[in-house]
Amino acid sequence: MKNARLGIVIALTLLPWPLVWLGMYQLHSIPWTFFLYHGICLLPAVIIFRTLWLPGLRRPTKMQFVSLVASAVALGAACIMAYHLTGELVIEKQTVLEVLTQRGYEAKWMLPLCVYFIVVNATLEELFWRGVILNELKFVDKTWKIFGIVWTNVAFAAWHYLVIRLLVRPVWAELVILSLVLVGLYSSWLYRKYDSILLPILWHAFVFDLAVIVVFVNFAIQR
Secondary structure, eight states: OHHHHHHHHHHHHHTHHHHHHIIIIISOOHHHHHIIIIIIIIHHHHHHTHHHHGGGOOOOOHHHHHHHHHHHHHHHHHHHHHHHHHHHHHOOHHHHHHHHHHTTOOGGGHHHHHHHIIIIIHHHHIIIIIIIIIHHGGGSOGGGHHHHHHHHHHHHHHTTHHHHHHHSOTTHHHHHHHHHHHHHHHHHHHHHHHOOSHHHHHHIIIIIIHHHHHHHHHHHHHO
16 A cells, blocks of 8 residues: 555656646647646645645744745845846847747736746645645655655656756756755755745745746846
8 A cells, every 4th residue: 555655646746747748848838838737737636635735724923924025035136136147157048038939928928927926836836746745755664754855856846857958058957956956845844844835835936936037027128
């Protein structure tokens, strides 16, 4: 029984690879990629295994909200500064524009896409990767408890390579993936320390995803 459960959860963590590959490389469609990843992979698991994350619906404290806001402002400012200093080394604007337009992106999508990322992407990713996968892997023998944390966050970061490699210059893609592993580890730590799934959702949305959005908006305006 334990091996079967482990097999199912590992399969779930690998499912984004074929779905995102299908959306980005075969259908060449951003909307279809979101639908396949969020709608086919994440949402059903979040609903079916909701008993794993429902106990963690605890409201963050006022101090945690203050820390969240301060971190969002600091990271956003740091990302803007880093983009202006090293953006050309990391991103080739014409390539990014071609990748996005070939997959259906239009300027009028910017605001809806930003809202979608903050609300939908952050919520579903945290409920799936931390709320479902990380919790489900707790049944692995205690001597291997580190396995659940490592596998969850490496698997969470790794599939992003399919998208990141299209948007940044060589070598930088691998560095971005490493940073996503660290982001995942921090989200897992927040969840475990405070036993609140809402806290990593808020950090994911308003610190990490918002920082990416700030850079993207800067990029779009400057082009």
